[in-house]
Every structure is written in C-alpha cells, then in structure tokens.
Amino acid sequence: MSEWRQRAAGAVEAEFEHARQGGEWSMLGPLRRTVDGEHLVDLRGRRVRPLLDVRCSGPDGPRQSAAVPVSAEYHHGLLWLDDVGPVPSGCDHVWARESTHADLLARLARGLRDLGAAPLADRLAHGMLDPAGQDAYATCFVPGVHLVWGPPGSGKSHVAAEAAAELARRGSRVLLVTSEAAATRASLTAVSDPERFALQTDLAELSEVERHLRDMDDELRDYDHEAFLAAGRRIENAQRAAALETDFARLRERHWQRARELSEAREALGLATRTHDRVAGEHARRAEAKVLTQQLTAVEENLAGIRERSRHRGLLSRGRRADREELRAAEEQRRALVARIEDCRRRVTTVSDDVKALRAAVDEAGTRADEAERAESEVRAQLDLVRGELGRLHASGIGDDADHRYYADCLHRNLPNLHADREAVRERGRHRAALRGRFEERLWWIGERGHELRCGDESWWWRSEAVVVTTMDGLAAAEGDFDVVLVDDAGSARLCDVLFAVGRARETAVVFGDLAQPWPQVVPEWLEQRADVRQWILSTPFSHCGILTPSDAHAHPGCAVLTGQYRVGPAIQAIASDIGYTALLAAEGRHTDVVLLDTAGEPVERAALVGLIAEDGGAVLVPSEEQIAGWRDVLRDTLGVDVGTVGTVTGHEFPTVVLDLTGDGWYDRVRSFISGIARARDRLYLLADLGAVRSAPTGTPLGAVRALELQGGLQVRRLGEVLIPRQRQQSATDWTVTVINREPADGTIPG
Numbered sequence: 073m074s075e076w077r078q079r080a081a082g083a084v085e086a087e088f089e090h091a092r093q094g095g096e097w098s099m100l101g102p103l104r105r106t107v108d109g110e111h112l113v114d115l116r117g118r119r120v121r122p123l124l125d126v127r128c129s130g131p132d133g134p135r136q137s138a139a140v141p142v143s144a145e146y147h148h149g150l151l152w153l154d155d156v157g158p159v160p161s162g163c164d165h166v167w168a169r170e171s172t173h174a175d176l177l178a179r180l181a182r183g184l185r186d187l188g189a190a191p192l193a194d195r196l197a198h199g200m201l202d203p204a205g206q207d208a209y210a211t212c213f214v215p216g217v218h219l220v221w222g223p224p225g226s227g228k229s230h231v232a233a234e235a236a237a238e239l240a241r242r243g244s245r246v247l248l249v250t251s252e253a254a255a256t257r258a259s260l261t262a263v264s265d266p267e268r269f270a271l272q273t274d275l276a277e278l279s280e281v282e283r284h285l286r287d288m289d290d291e292l293r294d295y296d297h298e299a300f301l302a303a304g305r306r307i308e309n310a311q312r313a314a315a316l317e318t319d320f321a322r323l324r325e326r327h328w329q330r331a332r333e334l335s336e337a338r339e340a341l342g343l344a345t346r347t348h349d350r351v352a353g354e355h356a357r358r359a360e361a362k363v364l365t366q367q368l369t370a371v372e373e374n375l376a377g378i379r380e381r382s383r384h385r386g387l388l389s390r391g392r393r394a395d396r397e398e399l400r401a402a403e404e405q406r407r408a409l410v411a412r413i414e415d416c417r418r419r420v421t422t423v424s425d426d427v428k429a430l431r432a433a434v435d436e437a438g439t440r441a442d443e444a445e446r447a448e449s450e451v452r453a454q455l456d457l458v459r460g461e462l463g464r465l466h467a468s469g470i471g472d473d474a475d476h477r478y479y480a481d482c483l484h485r486n487l488p489n490l491h492a493d494r495e496a497v498r499e500r501g502r503h504r505a506a507l508r509g510r511f512e513e514r515l516w517w518i519g520e521r522g523h524e525l526r527c528g529d530e531s532w533w534w535r536s537e538a539v540v541v542t543t544m545d546g547l548a549a550a551e552g553d554f555d556v557v558l559v560d561d562a563g564s565a566r567l568c569d570v571l572f573a574v575g576r577a578r579e580t581a582v583v584f585g586d587l588a589q590p591w592p593q594v595v596p597e598w599l600e601q602r603a604d605v606r607q608w609i610l611s612t613p614f615s616h617c618g619i620l621t622p623s624d625a626h627a628h629p630g631c632a633v634l635t636g637q638y639r640v641g642p643a644i645q646a647i648a649s650d651i652g653y654t655a656l657l658a659a660e661g662r663h664t665d666v667v668l669l670d671t672a673g674e675p676v677e678r679a680a681l682v683g684l685i686a687e688d689g690g691a692v693l694v695p696s697e698e699q700i701a702g703w704r705d706v707l708r709d710t711l712g713v714d715v716g717t718v719g720t721v722t723g724h725e726f727p728t729v730v731l732d733l734t735g736d737g738w739y740d741r742v743r744s745f746i747s748g749i750a751r752a753r754d755r756l757y758l759l760a761d762l763g764a765v766r767s768a769p770t771g772t773p774l775g776a777v778r779a780l781e782l783q784g785g786l787q788v789r790r791l792g793e794v795l796i797p798r799q800r801q802q803s804a805t806d807w808t809v810t811v812i813n814r815e816p817a818d819g820t821i822p823g
Contacts, residue, residue, distance in 0.1 A: 100126075137165055138160045170210030180569065186574055196571060208632040208633070213235070218582050223588065247558070303479045313465045313466065555578055560610065639662065646664070652771065665754065690730070694716070729757070
C-alpha cells in the first residue's frame with residue numbers, strides 16, 4: 073500500500089473515532105399526507121444519508137409498534153413514500169435505517185486501505201495531473217487524471233453526463249460520481265407482498281378499534297360509572313322515600329284511627345262484660361234455687377220421717393217430746409227454704425231475658441274488639457314495614473341536588489351508553505393485544521426480508537448497462553473497477569473521498585468542481601490541528617493541486633476550464649465580482665432580477681414571502697442550520713420550495729431564490745454566499761435591513777449588495793408593500809456581456 077493511503081485512512085479513522093454513533097433506527101419526521109393522498113416526510117434542511125430501510129411506525133420506534141415497510145424516493149428535500157397501503161393509526165412517523173456519518177467514515181477508511189493498484193489515485197495524491205484536453209468535454213476522453221474547473225452555471229454537470237453517455241456508447245465502463253444522484257435518483261423499494269397488505273389491513277382495522285376505544289376513553293376520562301350508579305341509587309332512594317313518607321303519613325293516620333277504634337271497642341267490651349257480669353250474678357239465683365230445692369226435698373223427707381216416727385210412738389213415750397221439737401225445727405226449716413226458693417224463682421224469672429241480651433251484647437262487643445285489634449295490628453305491621461324501609465333508604469343514602477345535577481349531566485352527554493359501548497368493545501376484543509402482537513411481528517419480518525434483499529443492491533446508486541451513477545456516500549456499493557471515473561461537483565469535496573473514487577479508474581479520471589463552493593469541514597473542529605486531517609480531509613482536489621483561483625485553473629496544464637455561463641444575469645455577476653469572485657460571468661441574454669426586501673429592522677413575517685416563490689418553485693437559503701426551522705414551518709404546505717443551507721439544499725439551479733440576510737450570517741460564509749446567489753436563474757430576493765446594507769463594509773456580502781444598489785441594478789421593496797416584483801426596467805449600467813456558450817440559454821445540452 074502506498075504511504076498516502078495509510079495517512080489518508082489514518083485521518084479518516086481519527087474523525088471516525090469522534091463521530092457520533094447513531095442507533096439502528098433514526099426518526100426522519102412525522103408522516104404527512106397531501107390533499108392528493110400521497111404520503112411524504114419533510115426533510116428540507118436536513119443532511120440526508122443513504123437510506124437502507126424506511127418504515128412507518130409509531131413515535132417510539134419500529135420495534136415498539138407496527139412497522140410498515142414502504143418504498144421511498146427523495147427529491148428536493150422531500151421523501152415521497154409509495155406502496156404505503158393501509159396504515160395503522162399509530163404509524164404516524166417515518167423511521168429509517170440510514171448510513172450514518174460514522175458508517176461512511178468506516179467504509180471509506182476500509183476502502184482506502186483495501187484499494188488495489190490505483191496509479192491515477194497515486195498521481196492525484198502526489199498532486200501530479202496529466203495534461204488536459206482542449207476543453208472540458210474533450211478532457212473526459214484523454215487518459216490520465218485531470219481536473220475541470222468551471223464557475224456556477226457553466227454546465228459542469230451537463231458536460232460530465234454527456235461525456236459519460238458518449239464513453240458508454242464507445243464501450244467504456246463509466247462511474248459517474250455526482251451529488252445530483254442523491255437529489256434526483258435516491259429511491260428505495262419495499263417488498264411487494266400480498267400478505268403485507270393483508271396484515272396492514274388487519275392492523276389498520278385493529279388500530280381503528282383501538283383509536284375508537286381511545287376516543288371513548290377520552291370522552292369518559294372524567295366519568296365514574298360506579299359513581300353514576302350510586303347517584304342513581306340515591307336518587308331512586310329519594311324518590312322511593314318520598315313515596316313511602318306519603319304512605320307512612322297515611323298509614324300513621326289510619327293506625328291512629330284503628331287504635332281509637334280498638335280502644336273504643338275494648339271499652340265497649342268492658343262495659344258489656346261488666347253489665348253482663350252484674351246481671352249474670354242475679355241469674356245465679358237459679359242455681360241457688362235448685363240447691364235450695366234439693367235441700368227442701370231433704371228437709372221434707374226428714375219431716376216425713378219424723379212424722380212417721382211420731383205416729384208409731386206412744387203418747388207416753390219419752391221420745392215424743394224430742395220428735396215434736398225436731399218436727400217443729402224441720403217445719404221451720406222447710407218454711408224458710410220454701411220462702412227462699414220462691415224468692416229466687418221470682419228473681420230468676422225477672423232477669424233471664426236481660427242476661428240473654430247482655431250475653432249477645434258481650435259477644436258482639438268482643439267480635440268488634442277482635443276486628444279492631446286485627447285491623448290495628450295489620451296497619452301497625454304495615455307502618456313498621458314502611459318505617460323500616462325508610463330507615464334502610466336513609467342509611468343507604470338519599471339523593472340531593474348535586475346527585476341530580478351529576479346524573480342529568482351524564483345522561484345529557486350520553487356517557488352511560490358510551491360506557492356500555494366501550495365495555496362491549498373491550499369484551500369483544502379481549503384477545504386483541506395478542507392478535508396485534510402476532511400481526512406486528514409478522515409484518516416486521518416481512519420488512520426485514522425486504523431489507524436483506526436490498527442489502528446487495530443499495531438504493532442510492534443506479535446503473536445502466538455501461539454507466540454507474542452514484543454519490544460519494546455510495547462509492548462502496550459500486551462494485552468492480554471502471555475504465556473512466558467522472559467526479560462531478562467536487563469543488564467542496566474532501567480529498568480523501570475523491571481519491572477513493574479516482575482509485576476505481578483504470579484509464580481516465582476527471583474531477584469537475586467550482587472554486588466558489590464552501591470548504592470541507594471536520595467534526596470535531598479541533599481535529600483541524602492534525603496535519604493529516606488538514607491534508608487529506610480539509611483539502612479539496614483543486615487546493616491539493618495548487619489551484620486556488622480561476623487564474624490558477626487557467627494556468628495549470630492538467631486543468632481544463634469551462635468559460636461559458638448559462639444561468640445568472642449581470643446583477644448576480646456584479647455582486648460576485650464585488651466580493652472578489654470575478655470568474656462568474658453573465659450569460660448572454662440572461663437577466664436575473666435582484667430585489668432587496670427591506671425589513672426596516674423589524675421582525676420578518678416569513679409567511680408573507682411564500683407567495684413570491686410558490687408559483688414556479690425555488691429555494692430559501694439561510695446561512696446556518698439554526699434558521700432552517702422557522703422557514704420550514706411557514707413552507708410546510710409549499711412543497712415545491714426547498715429550504716436549507718447551501719450545503720443541504722440539493723440542486724444547482726432554481727427559478728427563484730430567497731437569500732435570508734437578516735442576521736448577516738453570511739459575513740464569514742462568503743463562498744457559500746456566492747454559491748447561493750449563483751443558484752438563482754430568474755429572480756433573487758435578498759431579505760435584509762436596508763440600513764444594515766447601506767452601512768456594510770466593502771468586500772462583504774452586504775457590502776456587495778450596497779454596491780449593486782449604488783449602480784442601480786437593485787430593486788428595493790418594503791415588506792409592507794405587495795410583494796410582487798416590479799416590472800424590470802433598463803438599468804443605468806449596461807449589464808450585457810457576450811460570452812462563448814457551450815450550452816443554450818434554456819439550460820439544455822446541445823447534442
């Protein structure tokens with residue numbers, strides 16, 4: 073291996089050691105859908121690395137949710153997605169596997185160390201160029217390693233493409249390295265698999281159900297179904313209690329009435345009983361008479377026995393006197409009994425009818441008392457039941473005004489029915505999570521299969537039968553060696569990258585570039601102190617060969633020069649010349665309107681400027697990446713306008729360019745400023761404070777704008793005016809310059 077390869081690889085590896093190591097997946101941005109139904113992600117202002125795999129997934133990454141593999145094509149800051157199919161609702165972000173800067177550095181270091189015989193790269197590494205042809209086009213057919221310099225708009229890319237096509241027709245195998253491939257041909261194709269679309273449809277349906285569930289959850293966020301049911305129960309308790317209290321009052325009144333009736337019935341029964349008992353005592357004489365009658369019978373029998381015994385006694389019998397006395401006593405007893413019997417019989421006859429009546433009255437009063445007692449007992453039992461139910465209801469809770477308001481609000485918002493619907497959906501989808509997991513895993517592996525199929529066919533380069541077109545980032549994917557290597561747009565390319573490309577050439581290597589392009593950069597910046605980094609990374613192929621100015625290019629035998637210019641008008645040329653870049657010549661017949669939009673030191677309403685460039689497309693250029701976000705927000709729906717720094721906006725030419733000079737961030741970015749103004753074909757808007765322009769020092773970008781104003785070649789408009797360019801008028805200065813064109817003014821390449 074030649075020594076330069078070791079040193080160049082060592083410089084690249086030094087940068088690699090400090091390069092940020094990204095994750096496997098990086099988020100490109102939110103998925104957007106246009107009114108035409110197309111899907112895209114806005115990457116304007118971002119440095120896009122080669123994309124290896126693109127998927128639509130959730131904000132947490134492809135492995136955390138469904139990951140839909142999609143086809144993608146990058147064009148002017150927008151990544152357009154194709155073959156998207158049904159997208160689950162959660163897949164609202166675009167993720168990509170992309171070659172990180174660290175990956176590219178590692179690949180470049182390996183490529184430099186593994187580079188085989190490369191005599192053309194060896195010559196370029198030592199700053200030795202072979203004699204160029206008569207012009208740039210002819211140089212592409214001259215064996216050896218050559219440089220081609222041309223100012224912006226001189227047709228370098230067209231010459232390289234035309235030469236590549238002609239070389240291919242002559243049978244050469246050509247490698248064309250160009251930045252435009254990234255802008256116009258970067259594409260990635262997803263696997264076209266019917267199962268994938270079926271899975272996406274199933275996942276979309278599941279996601280729709282889950283989205284519906286989330287919507288219902290949102291609506292029910294402050295709804296407590298148990299609280300609603302409890303409030304309903306309390307309201308029912310209150311309604312039931314109100315009805316029971318009415319019944320309770322009625323039953324209590326009835327109970328009082330039945331109690332009075334029972335008391336009256338009992339009092340009547342007692343009176344009847346007492347009356348009956350009193351009369352029944354008189355009626356007891358009948359029994360007494362019966363007893364007395366029995367006693368009378370015994371007395372009469374005793375009297376008859378005494379008389380019979382007295383008849384049989386003699387007159388002189390000593391017992392005769394005792395018999396007379398006994399007889400007298402028996403007769404007296406008989407008379408008393410007869411008198412008492414007659415009295416009892418008389419009294420019994422008198423009250424017999426009264427006892428019967430009183431007995432009936434007592435029975436009737438008893439019956440009434442029993443009925444009153446039963447009625448009172450029934451009412452008392454009902455009253456006790458109502459009293460117990462009221463106690464239970466009050467113990468359970470009685471609805472108040474707050475319950476009524478809450479219950480009515482829930483019904484008004486239909487929350488109970490919505491809750492029932494949600495529970496029904498949940499019940500039907502108890503296995504939804506497991507089903508989603510299986511679908512997502514299967515979809516993931518379909519995407520992985522597509523990624524594996526693409527691994528040997530990287531998407532950032534394309535080939536025809538004899539021409540391979542790629543970018544610096546995709547050099548490693550271009551297999552084999554080539555007869556001719558053409559490197560376009562290498563004015564700001566790092567020397568190590570160009571050497572790796574030139575090392576693939578067997579016969580001819582031609583490097584095209586513009587000296588006005590920004591210088592290469594290295595991260596971190598302190599690596600600039602290393603000699604090998606300065607030599608192999610921070611140098612361009614032109615500076616490495618001692619070509620720093622247009623005059624150097626004209627004087628170097630190994631460098632062909634493109635003198636024609638087909639894009640910019642005299643005003644752009646004047647601005648560049650005032651800064652010191654005299655190589656930018658005005659195209660014959662070309663006029664570029666230059667309009668200064670005076671902010672007057674006030675904050676800029678960017679949205680008001682969108683209409684200036686929306687019709688024919690264009691670009692907004694800012695000096696630093698910090699200013700991109702504000703412009704990208706206002707250009708969100710203006711997809712035909714690119715925005716970014718000179719290094720991130722792809723494309724050499726735009727009908728309209730807006731250059732944001734409000735912060736004068738171009739003061740130390742003169743080369744970027746020149747590259748920016750040279751991209752405007754028809755009109756260039758300079759957004760700046762007129763006061764700052766008029767006080768700017770000579771030799772600065774704002775100073776050059778001031779000089780153009782003094783020469784009368786600049787239109788000045790206030791942002792408060794209607795932002796439509798005024799009719800172009802003939803300037804006081806004659807801007808017509810005659811040049812020899814290789815390319816017509818309309819930008820086409822002659823055959």
